[in-house]
Amino acid sequence: MAEKKRSTPQLDELEKGSWPSFVKEIKTAAEKNPMANDLLGQLERSYEDKISHWKHGGIVGVLGYGGGIIGRYSDLPEEFPNVSHFHTIRINQPAGWFYTSDVLRKLCDIWEKHGSGLTNMHGSTGDLVFLGTKTDELEPTFNELTDLGFDLGGSGSDVRTPSCCCGMARCEWACYDTMALTYFLTMHYQDELHRPAFPYKWKFKMSGCPNDCVAAIARSDMSIIGTWRDDIQVDEAAVTEYAKSGVDIQKDVVGNCPAKCMEWDGKKIKIDNKACVKCMHCINAMPKALAPGKDRGACILIGAKAPIVEGALLSSVLIPFIKLVPPYKELTDLVEKIHELWAENGKNRERVGEFIQRIGMGNFLEAIGVEPTPEMVAHPRENPYVFYEEYFEEDSEDNKNA
Amino acid sequence: MAEQVTVQEVSDAMYKMIKDSMGQKKWKATDLTKAVTELFGDRCNKDLTKAAIRDLIENGKCVYTYFGGSFIEIPHREGAEN
Numbered sequence: 001m002a003e004k005k006r007s008t009p010q011l012d013e014l015e016k017g018s019w020p021s022f023v024k025e026i027k028t029a030a031e032k033n034p035m036a037n038d039l040l041g042q043l044e045r046s047y048e049d050k051i052s053h054w055k056h057g058g059i060v061g062v063l064g065y066g067g068g069i070i071g072r073y074s075d076l077p078e079e080f081p082n083v084s085h086f087h088t089i090r091i092n093q094p095a096g097w098f099y100t101s102d103v104l105r106k107l108c109d110i111w112e113k114h115g116s117g118l119t120n121m122h123g124s125t126g127d128l129v130f131l132g133t134k135t136d137e138l139e140p141t142f143n144e145l146t147d148l149g150f151d152l153g154g155s156g157s158d159v160r161t162p163s164c165c166c167g168m169a170r171c172e173w174a175c176y177d178t179m180a181l182t183y184f185l186t187m188h189y190q191d192e193l194h195r196p197a198f199p200y201k202w203k204f205k206m207s208g209c210p211n212d213c214v215a216a217i218a219r220s221d222m223s224i225i226g227t228w229r230d231d232i233q234v235d236e237a238a239v240t241e242y243a244k245s246g247v248d249i250q251k252d253v254v255g256n257c258p259a260k261c262m263e264w265d266g267k268k269i270k271i272d273n274k275a276c277v278k279c280m281h282c283i284n285a286m287p288k289a290l291a292p293g294k295d296r297g298a299c300i301l302i303g304a305k306a307p308i309v310e311g312a313l314l315s316s317v318l319i320p321f322i323k324l325v326p327p328y329k330e331l332t333d334l335v336e337k338i339h340e341l342w343a344e345n346g347k348n349r350e351r352v353g354e355f356i357q358r359i360g361m362g363n364f365l366e367a368i369g370v371e372p373t374p375e376m377v378a379h380p381r382e383n384p385y386v387f388y389e390e391y392f393e394e395d396s397e398d399n400k401n402a
Numbered sequence: 403m404a405e406q407v408t409v410q411e412v413s414d415a416m417y418k419m420i421k422d423s424m425g426q427k428k429w430k431a432t433d434l435t436k437a438v439t440e441l442f443g444d445r446c447n448k449d450l451t452k453a454a455i456r457d458l459i460e461n462g463k464c465v466y467t468y469f470g471g472s473f474i475e476i477p478h479r480e481g482a483e484n
Binding site for chain 1: 430431432435436452455456459460462465466467468469470471472475477478
């Protein structure tokens, strides 16, 4: 039985407008869940006081795991006793976020029994998030989740739950099987996912094509983004259809090509594929006429992060092209070398992108045994981090002989 | 070649390090790994240290905690809970 309905004038403002409102959902939950009712009260207080009343972190977890539970406590436990503990549970989502409605109902039943009934589908990490429960309810919730075939995701200084776009399941642009790779990485790095052993978090995100629907390039320490290395596939008849139906190919497709590698003579489209930067603009503009090439694989990039300890970073190219097929040995060998180097030399709370900036890309590449390539240079005449020793030796020989 | 130490020996050494510095230093898994590698030298390796940490956690002698990063500590009642 829910407690007395709270007055929440400030939160009520967030219900106005035509968009979905989290306040509306919490109020619905509050009708039968006292935790959700106290949550409304504490949130209202936070808006009044202009300060968070949550204390974050701590010891909570399930036996044997170092990740998956994020401790949260109220700093006003006398006033809001039902949210004195309000821990978050991260659950490893299925690759591509595919569920059956039956499983979703069972997940919700578990959460209504053990927690606030509030979920976040899905968190920015990609996980299915259960919001708010007490310490005593963690183990029973975990047991019921595992009975249903689910496991906890990552949190803290561990491998975070790998996440991906829906890939080949629904998208014709997918250049590799993102869901298969996500499942493989999740299983391969189980130990690293549940037992934090790194200086800070490590995120894998898989996008099937350069549209990068999971924003891997902005958010993951290792971004694995599908690409191709042959020519864009062109269906001439479909191009003609687009032109006939009123698409201004010169202005809207060719004119917007960042590499200026396309020409349109009013009848045929010509692409200089060697100059193409795989931005996907032309393919997105004429999806029935153009498609990624047939020689498909992925580009591996490294070092993205959101601003926490230091500023935001986008990931940069590490391996320009790799064929991603099971058993993914080339990829796991590379990851292992990076993990070993970073775990040994990284500072506390230093993401791998920051670590690379600190030690220098040249030193990083040398330590992991990867040869520098032009694709790693972010901008022309920048990134002077690679020194070709042979070049300097030749140069000094020339000077001696001069 | 020197005889390898056992998982139990590594686990005990780690526990002592954590206990002796309780309240003064928080240990990350990487710090513990480095410390026991220094202590035992080539008698210890990465697999042994991983197994030892797992042993500490699964036996309940230590727990993972999160304070900005993940640490390994002896269970105690945390301040935030009070």
